[in-house]
Amino acid sequence: MDSAHVPHVLVLGGGFGGLWATRALASAPVRITLVDRTNHHLFQPLLYQVATAGLSAPDIAAPLRHILRKQSNVTVRMDDALAIDLGARRVSLAQGNLDYDYLLVATGATHAYFGHDAWAEHAPGLKTLDDALAIRSRVLSAFEAAEREDDADARRRLLNFVVIGGGPTGVELAGTLAEIARHTLPREFRRADVRSARVHLVEAGPRVLAAMPPELSEKTRLQLLKLGVEVHTGKPVTAINADGVTMGDARIDSRTVLWAAGVAASPLGRQLGVPTDRAGRVPVAPDLSLPGHPEVFVIGDLASVQQDGKPVPGVAPAAKQMGEHVAAVVRDRVRGIAAKPFRYRDYGNLATIGRMAAVVHYGTLKLSGLLAWWFWLVAHLFFLIGFRNRIIVLVNWGWSYWTYQRHARIIVGRRDREP
């Protein structure tokens, strides 16, 4: 086949949406360019483990071109997508331009501070490996600073940790931080009383894990308390600075504040010529194409999809399903067949809380505690890409389980050394 006649599918983003779409087009008569600003696919559900030193960065990431090495119709390009010209069917990248016949925009979401961009400096968020390593440095450095500190009051402040946002990421971070302070570190410090460290989880809404049924939110709250986390619900944050967090009348002094509260869709969504929703997501047609542009698709966290009156959640399984759906639509379109509408299949919702504690919700099934944790562990190992990664992650988890140790407690990156 002459390459001039092979449709070019340009995929922006190598997350769950973009990568699953690319793989589902393996046998399609198209050529694909997959563009990502990093060189890797990231297994984001375990990113909090890198931030809390339980796993190394390469344990949960794999080079995109390695994953796709056997798929000969794909070219992987590490580059930044800057602008989309829908009329010319062209994307401007930091290092050049690419024309497309079909465009899949799957650039996901980033953390957002609801207009308080000054908070970013004091309360880093968790979306990329760089974020995770920066948070790891900050957390470990706070313990180091406390050990150096002579003043008891200052030491206490250094051992106050605040996690803002009671969603899955906030719950995971808070639970794991409490575990580190209670079990991992105490024997290793001589001056700082690490066991007295306080971990606060602050949530604006009335309960944690709001996407779960209320009884599982309550179970989560109780398991967090058991781990030593102080849970503050119904407390919207009003200010953050270098010394702590203000929630209306209440104030927590802290030098280590982590942000897990807000998500905003990738700014590329604003270039697609349709009004986005409040979080910057793009409303799409039933087949996930851009209204008025059947050759452009928006998938994953960037897409706003309603189903049965409810939004499809911004989770990995939804992104994968959208990716596979759009691949099918493109395959059909190339053959002149009309597109089918997307339908999200909900395989349940699960979140981990800390050592041996998790919650699982699927239909009428509601699990919590140890059984839920095993469920979570098996599911996450199963979905982790690459045989080697699974083995290594399992060895690391086994090791952590028996010893309470977290092997990746290595501070790298000088700029983050002082908390």
Added chain:
Amino acid sequence: MDSAHVPHVLVLGGGFGGLWATRALASAPVRITLVDRTNHHLFQPLLYQVATAGLSAPDIAAPLRHILRKQSNVTVRMDDALAIDLGARRVSLAQGNLDYDYLLVATGATHAYFGHDAWAEHAPGLKTLDDALAIRSRVLSAFEAAEREDDADARRRLLNFVVIGGGPTGVELAGTLAEIARHTLPREFRRADVRSARVHLVEAGPRVLAAMPPELSEKTRLQLLKLGVEVHTGKPVTAINADGVTMGDARIDSRTVLWAAGVAASPLGRQLGVPTDRAGRVPVAPDLSLPGHPEVFVIGDLASVQQDGKPVPGVAPAAKQMGEHVAAVVRDRVRGIAAKPFRYRDYGNLATIGRMAAVVHYGTLKLSGLLAWWFWLVAHLFFLIGFRNRIIVLVNWGWSYWTYQRHARIIVGRRDREP
């Protein structure tokens, strides 16, 4: 015992010298403070594996306070030693001061550019984990840039790698880079012909691995050639800029130049009141104490020690032996016993070249090739700290061996993304 009467031993540096001294003082009637600017002990002999994406940073590093958690007479402090006041017996740190009864200066060496500090920007060196991650980013990004590049000439330049310095680090880096270009990456790139990448090893002196017998240098050169490395000996570098390296009349165009040529002792050595040698090392008394200051010791790469008319080499076994010797001297001194002179026991010299190739020299024994590589592998695994690290490193090596893959090919750190 009243703590006022317990001598305070201040150890600066948690490398092989400082850590081995600290451990050897476990049962001594002293209290110890170990200061390091990082939070970890680094197994430097495998640092090139982190730089070349074969291992993760936490695989070859362990938190100092974790290593020493059971040694109750030690306090670990993450801090920067800035100045030493020998008269007041006090060290100024970035975050405070510490008085000492005994001082062990074990702050090692860093890479040096022989007065050409402007070269640092274009030719990063390899001494810390941050260095290794920066080199990893730079190398991987060069392949990514080549894949993006449309111009064939520019692509060729992007796939030119230069390693400066034919010592063990330079040989390891060059051999591994060639292996990556020949075996790890080719199938994954669609536009760049990665197999055509050229790896140059540039050495000012007449042969590589100058510390080895000439026949092993020659074996090393032949093994490097077999791996695809172009070896340039007798070529002192005269200039380095963003586009390449000049050696007198010769010029190699390259956007990725790595520096493994020069080492200078830690600047703290200049504060000890004695003239240092050309590399900044401090000449010490036979018991490794500072002349005129029997309470101060200098060990490891910072110490200039002559034995039988030859310098004791700057290698890990020498640093460990010095650390243990000084610990014995301090123990004796506390009990009023005179110090014995240090005596270096040479257990041989070994260097790895690449996949299944190494050289070993011990007395009259000279090995090269596969047998030497197995020797090197067992020795390095044996000396790696921590049972978990050994298991993980072995799994990773086994994996790399069978698949030619290097699992840690993850680019982190935005500033180094463009080569």
